[in-house]
Amino acid sequence: xxxxxxxxxxxxxxxxxxxxxxxxxxxxxxxxxxxxxxxxxxxxxxxxxxxxxxxxxxxxxxxxxxxxxxxxxxxxxxxxxxxxxxxxxxxxxxxxxxxxxxxxxxxxxxxxxxxxxxxxxxxxxxxxxxxxxxxxxxxxxxxxxxxxxxxxxxxxxxxxxxxxxxxxxxxxxxxxxxxxxxxxxxxxxxxxxxxxxxxxxxxxxxxxxxxxxxxxxxxxxxxxxxxxxxxxxxxxxxxxxxxxxxxxxxxxxxxxxxxxxxxxxxxxxxxxxxxxxxxxxxxxxxxxxxxxxxxxxxxxxxxxxxxxxxxxxxxxxxxxxxxxxxxxxxxxxxxxxxxxxxxxxxxxxxxxxxxxxxxxxxxxxxxxxxxxxxxxxxxxxxxxxxxxxxxxxxxxxxxxxxxxxxxxxxxxxxxxxxxxxxxxxxx
Ligand SMILES: Nc1ncnc2c1ncn2[C@@H]1O[C@H](COP(=O)(O)OP(=O)(O)OP(=O)(O)O)[C@@H](O)[C@H]1O
Ligand SMILES: [Mg+2]
Numbered sequence: 122x123x124x125x126x127x128x129x130x131x132x133x134x135x136x137x138x139x140x141x142x143x144x145x146x147x148x149x150x151x152x153x154x155x156x157x158x159x160x161x162x163x164x165x166x167x168x169x170x171x172x173x174x175x176x177x178x179x180x181x182x183x184x185x186x187x188x189x190x191x192x193x194x195x196x197x198x199x200x201x202x203x204x205x206x207x208x209x210x211x212x213x214x215x216x217x218x219x220x221x222x223x224x225x226x227x228x229x230x231x232x233x234x235x236x237x238x239x240x241x242x243x244x245x246x247x248x249x250x251x252x253x254x255x256x257x258x259x260x261x262x263x264x265x266x267x268x269x270x271x272x273x274x275x276x277x278x279x280x281x282x283x284x285x286x287x288x289x290x291x292x293x294x295x296x297x298x299x300x301x302x303x304x305x306x307x308x309x310x311x312x313x314x315x316x317x318x319x320x321x322x323x324x325x326x327x328x329x330x331x332x333x334x335x336x337x338x339x340x341x342x343x344x345x346x347x348x349x350x351x352x353x354x355x356x357x358x359x360x361x362x363x364x365x366x367x368x369x370x371x372x373x374x375x376x377x378x379x380x381x382x383x384x385x386x387x388x389x390x391x392x393x394x395x396x397x398x399x400x401x402x403x404x405x406x407x408x409x410x411x412x413x414x415x416x417x418x419x420x421x422x423x424x425x426x427x428x429x430x431x432x433x434x435x436x437x438x439x440x441x442x443x444x445x446x447x448x449x450x451x452x453x454x455x456x457x458x459x460x461x462x463x464x465x466x467x468x469x470x471x472x473x474x475x476x477x478x479x480x481x482x483x484x485x486x487x488x489x490x491x492x493x494x495x496x497x498x499x500x501x502x503x504x505x506x507x508x509x510x511x512x513x514x515x516x517x518x519x520x521x522x523x524x525x526x527x528x529x530x531x532x533x534x535x536x537x538x539x540x541x542x543x544x545x546x547x548x
Pocket of ligand 1: 244245272273277279382
């Protein structure tokens with residue numbers, strides 16, 4: 122079964138670009154206005170939604186979609202300067218937003234990360250480290266305490282935050298990536314504002330803390346939260362109260378905060394980028410997810426779990442040879458679980474058969490100490506590199522039947538990079 126994604130975007134060229142970037146892995150339907158969109162909501166697993174459509178606001182689609190499929194992955198695309206709309210979208214139940222011009226790679230990665238979160242059974246935890254983490258998460262889930270999830274990129278912080286929410290008995294889950302919010306708007310996004318409190322505040326708006334009443338507010342990349350707001354957040358965590366911008370009257374919310382970061386917050390505290398008191402408050406329940414190489418017992422179960430998914434998409438069973446298993450167990454996974462899944466996707470797609478030591482090996486990054494020093498790199502012949510690049514691109518294009526977006530994903534380069542390289546090489 123392929124996940125069905127509905128793309129609602131009135132710019133036809135852009136809609137096609139989104140489709141190509143997402144590739145054959147999904148069953149994609151393109152529509153260009155609200156009217157058409159409304160007639161194809163049944164059965165979709167994902168929605169990529171432009172907010173400004175010729176016949177109305179894309180926002181109006183979010184509620185009906187949520188009603189039909191509560192776990193639908195809804196990604197909203199906003200034009201520059203309309204980020205307030207994105208906040209509204211999150212309040213209505215959008216999963217995330219991306220600003221135009223959309224980074225296609227980020228878009229593909231977002232769907233790839235979010236689809237597996239549709240069902241709870243999807244969280245793999247076999248290693249003793251992960252079992253302990255889940256026990257901890259189970260204990261804290263139903264309490265109102267804030268939780269801080271830390272861990273390297275791709276270790277599963279998003280997954281765990283959602284797991285905690287799903288076991289909390291709370292209703293709404295609103296996620297905000299603090300890194301994607303312009304500093305000057307972050308205050309109003311989180312805490313809301315009164316009409317006239319700043320230029321452009323033409324009406325009073327509630328913030329995400331208010332929208333997340335009775336639910337969970339997931340603050341991803343919390344290390345990016347501006348210092349001025351850290352004090353405000355701390356006050357909220359201590360008292361449940363906050364002041365909307367321009368208001369002198371306190372508001373209350375019982376939203377539960379789950380925060381995540383892949384940064385070393387202790388270091389950020391030391392360097393003055395993160396408030397010590399907020400760090401202290403958030404670490405009442407710290408949960409650290411170890412890197413994948415430090416919990417190797419999860420690797421093979423994660424492989425089986427993901428290959429099951431690949432089987433549904435490709436329609437054929439893919440096995441992992443003993444040699445490939447050994448290679449994975451020895452690998453250091455700088456991108457953790459995300460990298461493992463991407464590796465399996467690419468190898469499965471490019472080799473067409475089972476995953477063996479030989480087919481997997483070229484996709485692994487060399488260990489850091491084996492990486493050539495800058496001097497060595499420049500001494501390499503550029504012509505040699507170009508020849509190799511051409512070879513790799515050719516092989517990827519052949520394997521993907523000429524689909525550039527799929528080839529780019531397989532090669533782990535951005536669509537734009539592949540496009541530019543092909544142009545230069547005259548391919
Ligand atoms: N324990 C797990 N079981 C199943 N899938 C997992 C697990 N951990 C991570 N994944 C998968 O790995 C991918 C990356 O996970 P996730 O997005 O949660 O990472 P992250 O820690 O939030 O990374 P980042 O710091 O880059 O935001 C997702 O596709 C997710 O479903
Ligand atoms: Mg994340």
